[in-house]
Amino acid sequence: MIGILLARLKLFVRNPWTFLIFTGMSIFFAFIIGSSEMGGSSIYVPIHSENETIRDSIIGKELAKEEAYSFSWMSEKALKDKIESGKAELGIILHENTFEVLVGVDSPNKGLVQQTVQAAYTKKLQQEQLIDNISTRSDKDKIVEEFTNLRHSPVFKMKTSSFQNEDSFVYDNSLHSLFGFTLFFVIYTIAYNVLPILTEKQDGVWDRIILSPVKKWEMYVANLIYSFLTGYLQVVVIFLTFRFLMGVNFYGRFIESLLLLIPYVFSIVSLSILITAVVKKAQQFNAVLPIVSVSMAMIGGAYWPLEIVSSKVLLTLSKINPIKYGMEILNGATVYGYSFHELLFPISVLVLMGVIMMGIGIHLMESRHV
Amino acid sequence: MIELVDLTKKFKDAYAVKNLNMFIEKGEIVGLLGPNGAGKSTAISMLSSLLDPTGGDVRYDNKSIIKSPSAFRKVVGMVPQEIALYEDLTAEENLRFFGRIYQLRGKELNRKIDEVLEQIGLTDRRKEVVKKYSGGMKRRLNIGVALLHDPEVIIMDEPTVGIDPQSRNYILETVKRFNEERKMTVLYTSHYMEEVEFLCDRIYIMDKGNLIASGTKEEIKRILSSENTISIKAERFSTDFIESIKNHPSVNRITVGEKEILIIVPRAVNMFSEVIRIAEQFHIELSSVDNKAPTLEDVFLHLTGRALRD
Missing domain, CATH: 3.30.70.100 (Alpha-Beta Plaits)
Known part of the structure; x- marks a missing residue:
């Protein structure tokens, strides 16, 4: 088994192009498509006010602190242009005691942005009421300072959670692109590393190894370990590139994201075995693989969030698609901050899919003399 | 001695091999002749324990290869019709890989690699990747790999397909030399009659899955007496x-x-x-x-x- 792994490694070093090309393509596409918000991982919201003082007031300061949204100050005309050209989903016009939301795309983000701006106005109101009830000027400054300190260092913290309604979801475009393209392109790397099982069977190399003291299970395990490691290495390289060269913080769950990808990579190795077992020639494999991978990526939500898909047929199909569960795990771990326990369902589905596809694939390969 | 007893392989409704009876004595070169589709490759796949027969048995020293293939696998070397090599590796790396899977290690492995490269005349080209080799050189290395573990029996499935006459002569001479020097038993399949006439002591002729003639060259030619x-x-x-x-x-x-x-x-x-x-x-x-x-x-x-x- 070690001999087979060493030979595979040598072949990889001599011809690393498949790996490098697909790794490069993942990075390129994720960077281009997710780059509009790369690093900040926040939703772009243009903002305007006729009253210049609002920007420096507590409202402006509160909005500037928001991490989930990137509020960008501009003229009213520029704001409307951004919405009309589709560069922003919505825009906010702030007044002294109220605000307007200009909506270009009616997405769930509208309600979330509205809540955030409303919260800033509430804080402004609280501060104003406090100041109004204080008589002297010296007291005012002291109490406002004390109030601000208390807000930042409260005696106790209260954390609130709420159920999301069916229409709302948090969508981080840059991470979605990164995850989507990583899960998509790694299919090719893994599949092209499983393909040699088919070509070696046709070339007689496989027969030669069968006649040697090497056991058949060792032949399969060596090939599958190699395919798994190559696929996983690609994922690690892509994530490391985005984490350390482009500053994507993965919501502080970088290591978890990498570890949680193991079931996905395993299921793709199994899928590749199944495809290799079904086709008869490498040419058929080359024709089938793009069809399977692209349709899986579309149905599984690698290119766009599944939450915007309304077709019941597509949503049903997505339930037998490893990419859906891979995306669920990655988005769950990072954007939603789910615990391992909450991610157990998609992890289990991927492991189950992997075991079933591997079982059927190897059975088909063994029952057919190529 | 190797015996094939009523060996049969049926794929769906068609017989690839039907009731094949053959024997090969130790140290003999036996030719298996037949046109494309005669069933030669299927027969040798069953003989080498790579394919389960539908019926019949293959015996080596009176033990069934079908029931217990491991003993036979240790003493058999297989030269497939295809170039069963890693084309992106050098000749030496290919030999090292196949040597390792036959559990050769260290000095013994190095010695065997040198010996085989010498025998197949590729010592000077050992560091070149196989994809740069000519068809004849690939065929020689294809044979070399099967010799690494000193097999007692070597099965060659059309080892000279698609190569130039010089390489073909080299291979035929090499096979003859192995047989004479090492007393190696050889089963040689081909559809080149002149190769079989040159190499083989006895000949079996197959057509459409059936054995249609067998004997020494002279005995077979006497059919036309x-x-x-x-x-x-x-x-x-x-x-x-x-x-x-x-x-x-x-x-x-x-x-x-x-x-x-x-x-x-x-x-x-x-x-x-x-x-x-x-x-x-x-x-x-x-x-x-x-x-x-x-x-x-x-x-x-x-x-x-x-x-x-x-």
């Missing part, structure tokens, strides 16, 4: 002439080439005068009419009604 093979040569033949020869009551078999027609006729019949008469009738200018000594090719034609490479 009651018949003559006549070669008729001309610049061109007319259809009428060919039809007339074909329909002649004394002609048992006929093979038509562009400038040569071979006919098999009973030895007692004087066919020369008949051929000349028919040629004059259809205005064919013959360049020669010869009586040929029977070859294995003629035997195959006699037995199957078609040429070996059809």
Whole structure:
């Protein structure tokens, strides 16, 4: 088994192009498509006010602190242009005691942005009421300072959670692109590393190894370990590139994201075995693989969030698609901050899919003399 | 000794091999002849324990290879029809890989690699990747890999397909040398009659999954002892002439080439005068009419009604 792994490694070093090309393509596409918000991982919201003082007031300061949204100050005309050209989903016009939301795309983000701006106005109101009830000027400054300190260092913290309604979801475009393209392109790397099982069977190399003291299970395990490691290495390289060269913080769950990808990579190795077992020639494999991978990526939500898909047929199909569960795990771990326990369902589905596809694939390969 | 007893392989409704009975003595070179699709490759896949038969058995030293293949696998070397090598690795790396899987290690492995490279004449090219090799060099390395673990039996499935005559001669000489020096048992399949005539002590001929003849070269040629093979040569033949020869009551078999027609006729019949008469009738200018000594090719034609490479 070690001999087979060493030979595979040598072949990889001599011809690393498949790996490098697909790794490069993942990075390129994720960077281009997710780059509009790369690093900040926040939703772009243009903002305007006729009253210049609002920007420096507590409202402006509160909005500037928001991490989930990137509020960008501009003229009213520029704001409307951004919405009309589709560069922003919505825009906010702030007044002294109220605000307007200009909506270009009616997405769930509208309600979330509205809540955030409303919260800033509430804080402004609280501060104003406090100041109004204080008589002297010296007291005012002291109490406002004390109030601000208390807000930042409260005696106790209260954390609130709420159920999301069916229409709302948090969508981080840059991470979605990164995850989507990583899960998509790694299919090719893994599949092209499983393909040699088919070509070696046709070339007689496989027969030669069968006649040697090497056991058949060792032949399969060596090939599958190699395919798994190559696929996983690609994922690690892509994530490391985005984490350390482009500053994507993965919501502080970088290591978890990498570890949680193991079931996905395993299921793709199994899928590749199944495809290799079904086709008869490498040419058929080359024709089938793009069809399977692209349709899986579309149905599984690698290119766009599944939450915007309304077709019941597509949503049903997505339930037998490893990419859906891979995306669920990655988005769950990072954007939603789910615990391992909450991610157990998609992890289990991927492991189950992997075991079933591997079982059927190897059975088909063994029952057919190529 | 290796014995094939009523060996049968059926794929769906078709027999690839049907009731094949063969034996190979230790130190013998045995040829398995037959056209494409005769069932040779299926037979040797079963013989080498790579394919389970539908029926029958293969025995090595009186033990069933089908039931317990491990003992036979240790002593068999397989040269497949395809180039079963890693083309992106060098000759030395290929030999090292296959040596390792045969559990050769360290100095022993290095010694075997040097020895095999010497035997197949690739010592000077050992560091070159296989994809840069000529067809003949790849074939030699393909054989070399099967020799690494000093097999007692070597099975060669058309090892000279698609290579130049010099490489082919080199391979044939090498096989003969291995047999003489190491007393290696060789099963050699081919559809090149001259290779089998040069190499083999005994020959089995297969067609459409069945064994149709077997014996030494002389015994097989004796099948044609009651018949003559006549070669008729001309610049061109007319259809009428060919039809007339074909329909002649004394002609048992006929093979038509562009400038040569071979006919098999009973030895007692004087066919020369008949051929000349028919040629004059259809205005064919013959360049020669010869009586040929029977070859294995003629035997195959006699037995199957078609040429070996059809």
